[in-house]
Amino acid sequence: MSTVLVISGSPSKTSKTERVADHLARRLTAAGRQSDHLRLRTLPAEPLLGADTTAPEIAEAIQQVHRADGIVLATPTYKAAYSGLLKVFLDLLPQFGFSGKAVLPLATGGSLAHVLALDYGLRPVVSSLGARHVVQSFFLIDKHLTVTGDDLTIHEDSSGPLSDVLEQFEKALDGVPHGTVLGRTA
Template sequence: MSDIVIISGSPSDFSGTGKVLDYLGRLLEREHFSIRHIAVKDVPPEDLIYGNFHSAVIKKISCDIQGAAGVIVGSPVYKAAYSGALKTLLDLLPQDAFKNIPVLPLMTGGSRGHLLAIEFSLKPLIASLKGKSLQGLYFLDSQIDKQQKNPIIDEESLLRTKKQLHEFIEDIKKSNRLAAAL
């Protein structure tokens, strides 16, 4: 099992969302967490389209998420919401797949006009799966350079990211302490 599961809702091979999620994974590995990356583009399309709850791939994803200490869910903004592929994947998970798990939501978009997509679309989805959502991160495309090892090129965004990651780690530690006490 991985300590942290990172889910990318981007259907693209070369997305800003994916690059930021990879970067967060590297930062978390430096903090001695094991990471499992899941990308909707790597899930068999027929499992998603036909709602194959019994797929071995979907069962493995579900098991990995339910065994994780924390989850990061990221998506580009499409029509003021997360990607349809991400929604389809999450629809195939058990209703309480994120139960008692700290979840860091992340979205990328082309304008500040989509800033509230994280609040009005992604966070309610996380809540419906019983996750404990953190504040979340939103990046403008102009704040990301997909060619860089650290793709977050805006200094203020990078500071905000590190602060959110610290809070995420603290929530994981707190959840682990509570679970150990039970």
């Protein structure tokens, strides 16, 4: 059974991004994957910002990345970029911290004008960390996300494409060749 670590990079306790990350972790678990959700906002600030990888909570978070077969990176979009909290954490990882892993970059934001923040900002960092396969990134616009109490509803205009991207990610986890992941045979 493959293991997936869903990492949410929002500093907000009421984050829609974190709700989407929870949603994906539940879906991956329902599909037979072992999944965990690492909420970066819960890590202690001083060792995180001070790059103290010997601090127990930081060392454990890095080990969670190391143990995972796949990584989902969920980030809000701030000023046309992924969150600084996520950047600080990614900077703590070893040079090839994503080596051998499938990675799904995902962002939420208020405007489709920021969709390229994933491909021009986050994707190069993920690639530099040695990911085996970075699947097509996905951007969820805020108006397609509704939170009612503990429930998250994703508008149909985003839920179908999100399911497709999640399917690509699962195929990448299973080592299905890239051409097949995109709906073609290799």
